[in-house]
Amino acid sequence: APPTVRPHVVLLASPDAGHLIPLCELTRRLVEHHGFSATLVTFHSLSEQQSLPSSLPASVTIAPLPAVQIDDLPANAYRPTVLVELIRRSLPSLRTLLRSISSTTPIAALVPDFLCSTALPLATELGVPAYIFITTNITYLYLIHRLVELHEGASPGEYRALTDPLEIPGGLSLRRADLPEGYRSSKAPVYARLLAAGRRYRLAHGVLANSFSEMEPAAAEAFRQIAEQGAFPPVLPVGPLVRSESDEEAAAGASPVLEWLDGQPARSVVFVSFGSGGALSVEQTAELAAGLEATGHRFLWVVRMPSLDGRSYTFGAGADDDDPLVWLPQGFVQRTQGRGLAVAAWAPQVRVLSHPATAAFVSHCGWNSTLEGAVAGVPMIAWPLHTEQRMNALLLEESLGVALRLREREDGGVVAREEVAATVKELMGGG
């Protein structure tokens, strides 16, 4: 018999760990569990060169697109906007690449992650079905859907504001401040881009979301009905796509962090991490430190460079030799020695979360971190910082009851050490 030809899928990953990690996991599953062959298209990262997970099967072709200029964009531009622009400028080379692949191998499907929706018309041009991959949740997709629906019949250039509050399936009520930054003002340029992206989603055959219906039952059900009415492509919850511990182990090997955790009692350590880009101000870093110190609990804190310009993320900023630990309050490391470990920049998070010593997770509620916490069964303290994290925090606290939300100050000021300590103590029990 002739050898069976595997259908070939081309996946398109925008830079940043939060997108790359789940898209690689999706690629692995398509290849190992569903008989596909795959090309993974990447972009030259804006910042530190990201290494691809070792779990990616060797048979996957990695195709990096040539670098494009983006240094004309303002240094403080909203991060997703920068990524979307990077991708838009890479479209000519993507078209060339896709034509070259399809000249030898028929492409069964194109799977761009959701920041790469400008690639959807290319799929139409090539006559290839496209499935857009949402690296976040179905609730976020609901925002996009509402935005598109709200503008049905709108004239070009007319932007209508989402209601305040916005009601979400499952009874969540989002105030304006709970929305991702881009959705808050219908006058901001990013609002127009989000609407355009949402409209492009309708070109897709389906929308893959890194979630599962038990996590968001009401939103998943809402989309079943919406798709039946033909108002949106079918939404397929394919998550949770999280790395396995063994994958992380293969990548990082022995880790001083894991060795330290091995020496701690079961369910005793508070793990603190704000993802691959979340950042606190210098003052907030000091308050968090004082709060952790005051609890008396054991902790493992992944300390990132503080933000010096008021933004809550520092993706791509900073140099390799920056040492975030120098920003900790004087004497903090010595005073907490033995029961606390502060590490710079990065920890093997999946392994930390599934370690028996880990009891709680203070998290920025990035969706990957959220799924990793949920998969490991670790209760969370929600400390949302940017993009859709405030909404994720509400989902975790109000709909799922798996997180306590840190009470932020109405004026956006620094969260006091007392609040940090009280919330950690409440979650850890014992007062």
Ligand code: UDP
């Ligand atoms: N991550 C990690 N170690 C760290 C910080 C982050 O392994 O010290 C991983 C984390 O496990 C997750 C991803 O980076 O898979 C961050 O994605 P998330 O959606 O949580 O947040 P983002 O970085 O996009 O804000």
